Amino acid sequence: MFFVLSQAVPVAGPAVIWSFVVAGAVAGPAAVCYAELASTVPVSGSSYSYAYTTLGEVVSTWARGRG
Numbered sequence: 001m002f003f004v005l006s007q008a009v010p011v012a013g014p015a016v017i018w019s020f021v022v023a024g025a026v027a028g029p030a031a032v033c034y035a036e037l038a039s040t041v042p043v044s045g046s047s048y049s050y051a052y053t054t055l056g057e058v059v060s061t062w063a064r065g066r067g
Contacts, residue, residue: 008016041053052060 005016037054038050041050043049048060048064051062
């Protein structure tokens with residue numbers, strides 16, 4: 001990260017720091033939403049059970065075939 005900042009800050013200035021702040025502000029609520037969605041799945045474990053509960057049978061079958 002420090003390598004990226006040492007190259008980006010002279011060019012973009014304080015916009016680089018603000019982009020990290022915005023990314024952190026967006027990542028926090030996204031993590032909370034994911035945690036709440038994951039808590040609604042009655043069983044823990046596989047990508048199949050998560051995909052089946054959240055997206056349906058077709059997507060879960062595709063996820064099972066990939067794993």
